[in-house]
Amino acid sequence: MPKGVEYKHTINIPATKYYLYRFEDSLTSVQFKFVLQSVDKHLEYYVAQGKGDQVTIRTLVDSYRAKLTLQAVYPDEVHEQTTEFTEGAVKQVTINAYERDPKARAACIDKYGSICKVCDFNFEAIYGSIGKGFIHVHHKVDIATIGKSYQVDPINDLIPVCPNCHAMLHTGKPAMSIEKLKQIIDSSNT
Ligand SMILES: [Zn+2]
Ligand SMILES: [Zn+2]
Known part of the structure; x- marks a missing residue:
């Protein structure tokens, strides 16, 4: 994942959540972007296989990405506007x-x-x-x-x-x- 490449073996939702959680913690935001890219590619691959959409994972990736963008863009407003994970629930981001x-x-x-x-x-x-x-x-x-x-x-x-x-x-x-x-x-x- 940290190389941004596609992986074909499907990782289950809890495992993907755990990987992302750990990677976000241990990698720089630039490296973490590659991880998200890799998950994106996997999702595309998954859809292309006709297996339908992995909505939970996609939502997760989107919210991590939103969080990254906010951190990069509004460092001092992150507190108010970031996407937070509270017991698995994703709060809505307020910026456009x-x-x-x-x-x-x-x-x-x-x-x-x-x-x-x-x-x-x-x-x-x-x-x-x-x-x-x-x-x-x-x-x-x-x-x-x-x-x-x-x-x-x-x-x-x-x-x-x-x-x-x-x-x-x-x-x-x-x-x-x-x-x-x-x-x-x-x-x-x-
Ligand atoms: Zn200007
Ligand atoms: Zn604007």
Whole structure:
């Protein structure tokens, strides 16, 4: 699992839970991501075999991934917003799931690049190679207006922003518009 490769032998649910629990504890978050990738591949393999979906495991992987993303993204809000495991029950994550969706994120960054669309901050330009590709993705659509059949459109609904601008966008509920935040920056710079 830590190599991120597919395994074909199905591990039962309690064992998978135990492995993930131990790996999360003993590995770095980068290594743990490979473990999750490996489980993902196994799930795909399992589905491809026509054996149906392993819902419990998938939910588990999703919540670990959400937890990882939150830790990477909002280190000081993890306390409030993290996914917690309490006696096997998974509490709901409160931040926008569309901003955590890896596929949608990747499509958005492919289109717009990883430079903040509010203030033009470029992590690679400032931090060098460790900042390459680092950016938050903000979901512009108000969650309250989203119906059940909503599918995120990575090009029209998502936008790359730096963590500072992202935090400022979310000072309001619903989040402030990109244009509005740009105006605020402009007016405070004059
Ligand atoms: Zn910014
Ligand atoms: Zn956002």
